[in-house]
Structures are given as structure tokens and as C-alpha cells.
Amino acid sequence: MNKEFYSRLDSIYPDMSPTERKIADYLKDADANTCYLSIQELAKAIDVSPSAISRFTKRVGFNSYQEMRLMLADTQENTKEVFFPEIDETDSIMNIAKASFQNGISSLSSTLAILNEDSLTRALAILTNARKCGIFGLGASKIMGEAACQRFLRTSLDTRFFADYHMQLMLSGTLTPQDCALVISHTGRNKDILRIADILRENKVPTIVVTSSASAPLTRKCDVFLFCVSEETKYRPEAISSSISHLMLIDTLFTLYAIKTDSNPEYFTRIRKIVNSTRQ
Structure with missing residues (x-):
């Protein structure tokens, strides 16, 4: 799963309702095909109402279900490219610098998304x-x-x-x-x-x-x-x-x-x- 999305879920998980936690738990373990589900299909898979999914997307900082689907579609391969999880001392100076900057940018964007x-x-x-x-x-x-x-x-x-x-x-x-x-x-x-x-x-x-x-x-x-x-x-x-x-x-x-x-x-x-x- 997209690492930024996981961080959003993790940061507010203790304050979620039982239904919201049910959705979050499902998405944490979701496979790559989940992003292709419609809101009705996802609701059926989790056994909640489509309106619960809609409220959940707002809860985690998205304007719409479609916007959340786009983040879910960000594959693990792309996430590694952004966050450089496998960089070591042999990597270039600029790669390490970019990883540092990206980490800060991600922290700011994720914090803004859940700002209440x-x-x-x-x-x-x-x-x-x-x-x-x-x-x-x-x-x-x-x-x-x-x-x-x-x-x-x-x-x-x-x-x-x-x-x-x-x-x-x-x-x-x-x-x-x-x-x-x-x-x-x-x-x-x-x-x-x-x-x-x-x-x-x-x-x-x-x-x-x-x-x-x-x-x-x-x-x-x-x-x-x-x-x-x-x-x-x-x-x-x-x-x-x-x-x-x-x-x-x-x-x-x-x-x-x-x-x-x-x-x-x-x-x-x-x-x-x-x-x-x-x-x-």
C-alpha cells in the first residue's frame, strides 16, 4: 500500500469509529486490485454502506472516493521510487538528498490532509x-x-x-x-x-x-x-x-x-x- 496513505490511517486510527476501523483494516491488507473497485463494490466487500465509505474518505483527508482510489493505485514499486527505502551508502549524494527532501514533503502533505x-x-x-x-x-x-x-x-x-x-x-x-x-x-x-x-x-x-x-x-x-x-x-x-x-x-x-x-x-x-x- 502507498506509504503516505498508511501513515494517514495510522495517525487517526485510535480515534476512528468501529466502522471506520473496519474499513481501515481492510484497506491496510488490500491487494493491488482494490483501487479498481467502485465505491459500491468496495462497500460490499467490506460489508458496510457506500455512504460509510464516502464519509471515511473525508475522514482521512480526501475530497472524494476517486481521489482516494488514485492514491491506492500508487503501487509499491512507485512508492519505493519516491521514498528510496533501499538506498545505502553506495548511492549518489543527490539520491540521498532527494530522499531527505521527499520525506519532509510527505510529512507536510500528510499532516495538511488530516488537519482538523x-x-x-x-x-x-x-x-x-x-x-x-x-x-x-x-x-x-x-x-x-x-x-x-x-x-x-x-x-x-x-x-x-x-x-x-x-x-x-x-x-x-x-x-x-x-x-x-x-x-x-x-x-x-x-x-x-x-x-x-x-x-x-x-x-x-x-x-x-x-x-x-x-x-x-x-x-x-x-x-x-x-x-x-x-x-x-x-x-x-x-x-x-x-x-x-x-x-x-x-x-x-x-x-x-x-x-x-x-x-x-x-x-x-x-x-x-x-x-x-x-x-x-
């Missing part, structure tokens, strides 16, 4: 109503946390971030229900970030989570979560490729807040003036 408007709306509401925003991330996600803070410092939202774990613990303890938290974690299973999430929950702090794992414990400790999808290859560990989509989700939240909420352009002007003063 309701989740974005709820996340924006949390940011808009907050007096202060604490940002949390450890390991590779610490870099994403710093990037998020750098962006929101250009807005009127009072934003706090510390690179040190113990400082993040202290920050989580100072936040109140009038504030909010943005927690970034690739796996959503790191015990330290889960400890922070528990403190935030105890303090009833509205929390937004950005993660790559739909079934992670972290998603059960927040008010709204945003998923990113990444492909796994032996050249680009998933935690690296997912960072591209994590950063884009952060940029999306920043842009939504700046356009929909922040009515005072003074902050942008002031920060830009300060930054420009450092250049010759």
Missing part, C-alpha cells in the same frame, strides 16, 4: 482567552518550543519558555486557569513531559498539544491536540522529519493568532525595529 478545522478553532480560542502562555518541550521538541516562543513574542500574548526541564516544571506550577499551555512532544510518551502535563491538568490550565502519536498518553491530558504525520526511513529518524510538520503547525497557530486575535500591530513593529537595529 475544529481543533484549530478550539486551539485559537484557548490562545485568545489566555492571559499568559507557557510553552513546553524536551529533547528535539525543545527546539520547537523555543521556535514557538520566538514567534509569539512578536504578538501581544505574554509567552514564556525555558530550555531547562526543572524551569519548565516550575513554570507549569505557576500557570492558572486564566493562562494556557502549548506542549510539544514527538512521541507524547516522555515521562518528564507527562509529569508537566499532569501538573497543568491539576491546575486546570487549558492545554494544546502538538504530537505525532494519536494514541499517546499525552493526548488524554490536554484540551485539544494537533497531529503531524511523518514517514520513517533509515536516513531520517521520524523525530527529525516530524519536526518539519511540528514547526508548520506552530507557524499556523502563530499566524491564526496574529491575524484573528491580535489587533495591535505595535508589537510587530516594535520587535521588527529592534531586530533591524542589529543589522548593518
Whole structure:
């Protein structure tokens, strides 16, 4: 099966209904001829209604059943050509470079396909109503946390971030229900970030989570979560490729807040003036 399609199914599988899981399970094991079935034929083969198939295609980010069929028609041979799964140290520099770029492009396109408007709306509401925003991330996600803070410092939202774990613990303890938290974690299973999430929950702090794992414990400790999808290859560990989509989700939240909420352009002007003063 097309690897991007499998990633889409895998990322939202824990939140699927029993009927949706039945369809997903069938498609995961489907052979090459499945792409030639009409929507009625596929529904009969799975023993569900055609309308269930139609709803499923929207659920996994397609505009129509025909669009999903086109992705199913992408054979394993073509998938190998795109994702370079068999490249080794003897391959050309450009082939390895193309594989790296393709991995990032695939992560972005798959993440966009499953992006949920309701989740974005709820996340924006949390940011808009907050007096202060604490940002949390450890390991590779610490870099994403710093990037998020750098962006929101250009807005009127009072934003706090510390690179040190113990400082993040202290920050989580100072936040109140009038504030909010943005927690970034690739796996959503790191015990330290889960400890922070528990403190935030105890303090009833509205929390937004950005993660790559739909079934992670972290998603059960927040008010709204945003998923990113990444492909796994032996050249680009998933935690690296997912960072591209994590950063884009952060940029999306920043842009939504700046356009929909922040009515005072003074902050942008002031920060830009300060930054420009450092250049010759």
C-alpha cells in the first residue's frame, strides 16, 4: 500500500469509529486490485454502506472516493521510487538528498490532509482567552518550543519558555486557569513531559498539544491536540522529519493568532525595529 496513505490511517486510527476501523483494516491488507473497485463494490466487500465509505474518505483527508482510489493505485514499486527505502551508502549524494527532501514533503502533505478545522478553532480560542502562555518541550521538541516562543513574542500574548526541564516544571506550577499551555512532544510518551502535563491538568490550565502519536498518553491530558504525520526511513529518524510538520503547525497557530486575535500591530513593529537595529 502507498506509504503516505498508511501513515494517514495510522495517525487517526485510535480515534476512528468501529466502522471506520473496519474499513481501515481492510484497506491496510488490500491487494493491488482494490483501487479498481467502485465505491459500491468496495462497500460490499467490506460489508458496510457506500455512504460509510464516502464519509471515511473525508475522514482521512480526501475530497472524494476517486481521489482516494488514485492514491491506492500508487503501487509499491512507485512508492519505493519516491521514498528510496533501499538506498545505502553506495548511492549518489543527490539520491540521498532527494530522499531527505521527499520525506519532509510527505510529512507536510500528510499532516495538511488530516488537519482538523475544529481543533484549530478550539486551539485559537484557548490562545485568545489566555492571559499568559507557557510553552513546553524536551529533547528535539525543545527546539520547537523555543521556535514557538520566538514567534509569539512578536504578538501581544505574554509567552514564556525555558530550555531547562526543572524551569519548565516550575513554570507549569505557576500557570492558572486564566493562562494556557502549548506542549510539544514527538512521541507524547516522555515521562518528564507527562509529569508537566499532569501538573497543568491539576491546575486546570487549558492545554494544546502538538504530537505525532494519536494514541499517546499525552493526548488524554490536554484540551485539544494537533497531529503531524511523518514517514520513517533509515536516513531520517521520524523525530527529525516530524519536526518539519511540528514547526508548520506552530507557524499556523502563530499566524491564526496574529491575524484573528491580535489587533495591535505595535508589537510587530516594535520587535521588527529592534531586530533591524542589529543589522548593518
